[in-house]
Amino acid sequence: MGATGLVGQELFHVLKKRGFPVGKLRLFASANSAGKVLHDTELEQLRSGCFSGLDVVFFAAGSDVSKRWAPEAVSQGAFVVDNSSAFRMEEGVPLVVPEINAHTMSANTKLIANPNCSTILALVALAPLHEAFGLRQLIASTYQAVSGSGKGGVDALSAEMRAWCDGCTLSTEHYPKPIVLNVIPLVDTLLEDGSSREEWKLRVESQKILQLPDLKVAATCVRVPVMRAHSMALTVSFDKSFSLEEAKDCLQVAAGVCLYEQEAIPTPQDASGVGDCIAGRLRLTDVLPNGLALWVSGDQLLKGAALNAVQIAEKVFL
Amino acid sequence: MGATGLVGQELFHVLKKRGFPVGKLRLFASANSAGKVLHDTELEQLRSGCFSGLDVVFFAAGSDVSKRWAPEAVSQGAFVVDNSSAFRMEEGVPLVVPEINAHTMSANTKLIANPNCSTILALVALAPLHEAFGLRQLIASTYQAVSGSGKGGVDALSAEMRAWCDGCTLSTEHYPKPIVLNVIPLVDTLLEDGSSREEWKLRVESQKILQLPDLKVAATCVRVPVMRAHSMALTVSFDKSFSLEEAKDCLQVAAGVCLYEQEAIPTPQDASGVGDCIAGRLRLTDVLPNGLALWVSGDQLLKGAALNAVQIAEKVFL
Numbered sequence: 354m355g356a357t358g359l360v361g362q363e364l365f366h367v368l369k370k371r372g373f374p375v376g377k378l379r380l381f382a383s384a385n386s387a388g389k390v391l392h393d394t395e396l397e398q399l400r401s402g403c404f405s406g407l408d409v410v411f412f413a414a415g416s417d418v419s420k421r422w423a424p425e426a427v428s429q430g431a432f433v434v435d436n437s438s439a440f441r442m443e444e445g446v447p448l449v450v451p452e453i454n455a456h457t458m459s460a461n462t463k464l465i466a467n468p469n470c471s472t473i474l475a476l477v478a479l480a481p482l483h484e485a486f487g488l489r490q491l492i493a494s495t496y497q498a499v500s501g502s503g504k505g506g507v508d509a510l511s512a513e514m515r516a517w518c519d520g521c522t523l524s525t526e527h528y529p530k531p532i533v534l535n536v537i538p539l540v541d542t543l544l545e546d547g548s549s550r551e552e553w554k555l556r557v558e559s560q561k562i563l564q565l566p567d568l569k570v571a572a573t574c575v576r577v578p579v580m581r582a583h584s585m586a587l588t589v590s591f592d593k594s595f596s597l598e599e600a601k602d603c604l605q606v607a608a609g610v611c612l613y614e615q616e617a618i619p620t621p622q623d624a625s626g627v628g629d630c631i632a633g634r635l636r637l638t639d640v641l642p643n644g645l646a647l648w649v650s651g652d653q654l655l656k657g658a659a660l661n662a663v664q665i666a667e668k669v670f671l
Numbered sequence: 672m673g674a675t676g677l678v679g680q681e682l683f684h685v686l687k688k689r690g691f692p693v694g695k696l697r698l699f700a701s702a703n704s705a706g707k708v709l710h711d712t713e714l715e716q717l718r719s720g721c722f723s724g725l726d727v728v729f730f731a732a733g734s735d736v737s738k739r740w741a742p743e744a745v746s747q748g749a750f751v752v753d754n755s756s757a758f759r760m761e762e763g764v765p766l767v768v769p770e771i772n773a774h775t776m777s778a779n780t781k782l783i784a785n786p787n788c789s790t791i792l793a794l795v796a797l798a799p800l801h802e803a804f805g806l807r808q809l810i811a812s813t814y815q816a817v818s819g820s821g822k823g824g825v826d827a828l829s830a831e832m833r834a835w836c837d838g839c840t841l842s843t844e845h846y847p848k849p850i851v852l853n854v855i856p857l858v859d860t861l862l863e864d865g866s867s868r869e870e871w872k873l874r875v876e877s878q879k880i881l882q883l884p885d886l887k888v889a890a891t892c893v894r895v896p897v898m899r900a901h902s903m904a905l906t907v908s909f910d911k912s913f914s915l916e917e918a919k920d921c922l923q924v925a926a927g928v929c930l931y932e933q934e935a936i937p938t939p940q941d942a943s944g945v946g947d948c949i950a951g952r953l954r955l956t957d958v959l960p961n962g963l964a965l966w967v968s969g970d971q972l973l974k975g976a977a978l979n980a981v982q983i984a985e986k987v988f989l
Contacts (some may be wrong), residue, residue: 465850490958494812494904496854496893518836529764534898536814538952538966546913547933547954571958571965573904578896581851586812586891588906597865615865622853632854635867640808640889646854648891 354399354422355414356380356391359500360436363659364411365392374670377386379407383414385617393622412436415659427463431614434465434662439464441558442572446494448561451664452608453480467663468562468640470657471495471574471583476562477630477656478649479589481607482600483563487592489640493555493572494538496584498621499532501653502576506532510578532578540574549574563585584650590641597637600645604632608656609656626649628660672740672809674698674709677678678754679886680979682729683710687909689981692988695886697725701732722747727984730754731976745781750987752783752980759784759876766879769982771798776986783983787872788975789813789892789901794880795948795974796967797907799925801881805910808959811873811890814902815846815858816939817850819971820894824850828896850896859893867892900939901975902968908959915955918963922950924943927974940967946978 355361361382368375380394380498388503389397397403403408410427412419442445442459447457448466450473468476475493482488499506509525512649513533516523524531529539541550553666556570561602604612613619613633624631630651638644651657681793681863686693705716715721717736722728722744730737730744730753737757744751758764765775766784768791776783786794786971793811800806817824827843831851834841842849847857859868874888922930931937931951942949948969956962969975 354872492810492906492958494891494912496814496895514832515836516672518833529936530938531940534896534900536895536897536901537936537938537940538904541748541934543934547952569958571906571962571964573812573906573952573964575904577814577854578852579854584854584856584894587858588810588889589893616861618847618855618857620848620855634865634891640810640887644889646891648890 354381354410354412356396357382357386357638358413359503359654360413360547360658361665363654364413364662367655367659367663371663373667401425402429404431409434411662411666418661419601423464426599432463432666434467434665436467436662438469438554438659440464441468441478441554442561448558449665449667450476450480450562450661452477453667454562454564458665460481467658467662469551469667470501470653471551471585472555472558472562472655473661474630474651474653475555475585475587476559477582477609478604478607478632478647479587480563481603481610482589482591482645485599485603486595486643488563488565488568488589489592490569490590491571492588493570494578494586495540495572495574496579496621497574498579498581498653499500499576500581500582501540501583502527506547507580510580522606528576532576534578536578537576538573542630558668563643579621580625581652581654582624583619583653584648586646586648588637588638588644588646590642594643597635602633604635619648619650621650624652626655627652628655634635672699672728673754674714675700675704677821677972678731678976679827681972682731682980685973685977685981689985691981691985709805713815719743720747720913721957722749725749727752727988729984730978731980741782742912749790750781750984751870751985754785754929754976756787756872756979758782758914759786760871760879765868766876767983768847768979769796769986771793772880772882773986776983785868785976785980785983786876788819788872788971789869789903790876790880791979792901792948792967792969792971793873793903793905793976794877795927795969796922796925796950796965797905798881799820799905799921799928800909800963804913804961804965806881806886807910808887808908809877810906812904813858813890813892814895814939815892816897816899816901816971817894818899819858819901820845822986828898843864844895850894852896854874854896855894856891858894898943899970899972900942900968901965901971902942903964904964906956906958906962906964908967909961911964912961918953920982922953936950937968939968943972944969944973948974
């Protein structure tokens with residue numbers, strides 16, 4: 354569901370590329386798109402009973418759609434991977450990054466929540482370090498691509514880029530401020546305590562996935578004029594002391610991580626279209642006890658969304 | 672000196688705009704530019720004895736030029752404000768942000784170092800909070816504009832923007848990676864411990880300016896595709912506890928700071944051409960003891976360079 358969206362499109366390609374054993378593929382979309390053909394398949398609209406006979410349903414169409422329809426898909430016998438935030442913090446719903454906590458899925462689990470994109474990318478790099486040294490504090494500043502807010506974000510940046518080249522200024526309405534030649538320190542909406550919802554997600558979802566309810570997390574989430582792939586500066590504190598070499602060794606063998614050597618600088622363009630998170634710029638810091646600073650870039654449409662969702666389904670069906 | 676550069680041009684405009692009582696203005700530039708006319712003034716090349724009769728000389732042409740010529744300017748009786756990093760960490764040379772530590776200049780001081788741009792912008796917002804609550808730890812992630820690396824940076828981003836609009840990809844050689852639709856987590860060169868020189872500057876210059884040699888600082892400095900004005904996400908710990916309102920009240924009355932209300936999101940475009948630093952997104956955090964997170968955007972060619980230099984000269988001459 355959400356087959357025409359950015360994540361929906363990636364889901365199709367990831368299933369194909371990884372040889373997921375698809376018998377029959379059905380594509381669902383909004384009423385606007387229903388009847389059109391995508392990947393030689395007619396787009397269907399959701400309706401009562403539509404999930405009957407399906408083994409797995411991926412939801413990638415926003416919270417409201419998932420809240421309304423995911424329970425029905427489950428009750429019709431489907432295994433559901435939900436990319437929205439609808440069920441992530443619900444008790445009993447596993448919030449899964451397969452490299453980290455696949456063990457939280459049981460045979461009875463029928464609904465799995467796919468975490469927030471920034472959270473996945475940060476934790477793929479941090480979980481192996483946590484396992485080795487014990488994570489205590491996490492301070493994250495993000496540099497998030499416009500595709501994280503869907504096609505509208507990509508269209509807004511493209512239009513503003515073209516306007517600049519034509520010598521005009523254009524402020525599209527997709528973001529509260531211009532995004533071309535600018536950065537906007539607000540992703541999602543503001544909450545009462547001054548945090549944004551994205552910053553809140555990064556905190557509570559990290560705590561849930563790592564099973565560290567008391568983990569201290571502070572995030573500043575920022576939209577930047579990048580088309581694809583999120584990045585983040587992470588400053589972290591651990592229980593145990595370690596050397597820079599030990600931290601590097603840990604990431605060198607970590608699943609889903611590609612460690613860049615010191616002189617190689619990971620950027621979101623390097624991470625675009627790549628399944629692994631790219632980590633680099635590792636250095637020790639005395640700002641926190643047993644402190645480490647590092648940089649992570651990762652494709653938030655792949656590992657941050659579609660790839661992670663397919664990896665969850667692989668754990669169940671393969 | 673450096674009259675044709677980005678900071679040199681701003682110095683001219685700032686002196687004019689603030690009504691600095693200039694008697695005779697002399698403009699110095701490299702051998703390439705000498706003889707050309709700028710602001711109705713013929714550009715001169717530096718040569719032995721050239722500073723004779725000058726009251727104040729601003730250096731904005733890089734470290735090597737300052738190292739070679741600033742001492743000569745001083746010995747010829749001029750007061751020198753040096754925008755380069757040549758003398759910043761030298762004992763006995765005041766490193767001055769006038770709102771914070773003008774008291775470190777004495778009547779005998781003939782050479783003042785103008786701090787690193789990111790450091791100035793961070794400290795204009797942090798110093799009043801430090802005075803009220805006692806700064807203990809500072810974690811900074813920067814979002815730095817291309818004009819911070821001079822005209823070459825602006826030209827590189829402009830060329831890459833136009834290439835994108837023309838449907839080509841162009842990677843200029845000014846930065847190690849493309850800067851359009853990308854972010855590059857390296858500003859200045861890498862040091863042996865894995866930090867960049869810019870990150871090192873932010874740490875040691877903050878310690879010197881605030882006279883806190885043991886202040887814990889960790890920075891991640893990142894170049895972003897913004898033409899003008901640097902931004903930074905700051906996560907800080909203080910000795911004393913305080914409420915969010917007290918922190919806001921403190922910044923509301925701070926010199927050189929414009930506090931944005933919660934719903935107003937400060938961006939580098941809002942800060943471009945503005946003398947004050949724009950601070951916003953204030954929120955308490957439990958990631959650090961007495962923790963606060965905030966966002967600062969500021970024009971690094973103005974308060975981060977030219978304006979701060981002129982304010983230093985005003986303290987001495989006005």
